[in-house]
Amino acid sequence: MSNLYDLAYDLENALRNSEDFQTLKDSYAKVNADPEAKKMFDEFRTIQMGLQQKQMSGEQITQEEVEKAQALFQSVQQNEVISTLMNTEQRMSVTISDLNKIITKPLEELYGPMADEKQQ
Amino acid sequence: MSNLYDLAYDLENALRNSEDFQTLKDSYAKVNADPEAKKMFDEFRTIQMGLQQKQMSGEQITQEEVEKAQALFQSVQQNEVISTLMNTEQRMSVTISDLNKIITKPLEELYGPMADEKQQ
């Protein structure tokens, strides 16, 4: 199955050379070089991850926590570099998810009908 | 980024035509056509998934449950079609995981150092 791996390396290369990846890399470098931006971004990420973990473990998220995250989100969005970074991350995440769906479609076709059967 | 999607479709096609995928498809068809094998396989899958869910939610798995799963695993392994199916699934799962690692390496390189930083 070496052909599969060759194609995966081609895809890796295309991803690495894509405009979105280059933008992502540049924005990260800029955020990391700006202590003020980095602090704000890290704080937002920490709170975001904390909320996601709470959500996954089924813990209750308080109104106060939601408001704090929203306020922080609004300040990070006002920083142009962070805003570019976050929008590009969002687009990259959709792209990766699309690529995954395409590549694993044969397996989805094979397992999908079985999964449907089980739900009945 | 249409090139990315073209390459993903090439990879999908290669996966679909791979020997492992064809074996997987054939073995599934054979198991589904054999009521006795299908029943045994479904029972094993159900128990396996139940144990995985318990593990993920941090619930205790009893010695009795482990032994039941092991006994069932030994009987399904003795069925040649199911055994081929399970071994091929295992290999396919490794392949998919390898492909994913290759494709997302640029992102891993970008985020990896940040993740390491956080652990310090």
Ligand SMILES: [Ca+2]
């Ligand atoms: Ca600044």
Ligand SMILES: [Ca+2]
């Ligand atoms: Ca039989």
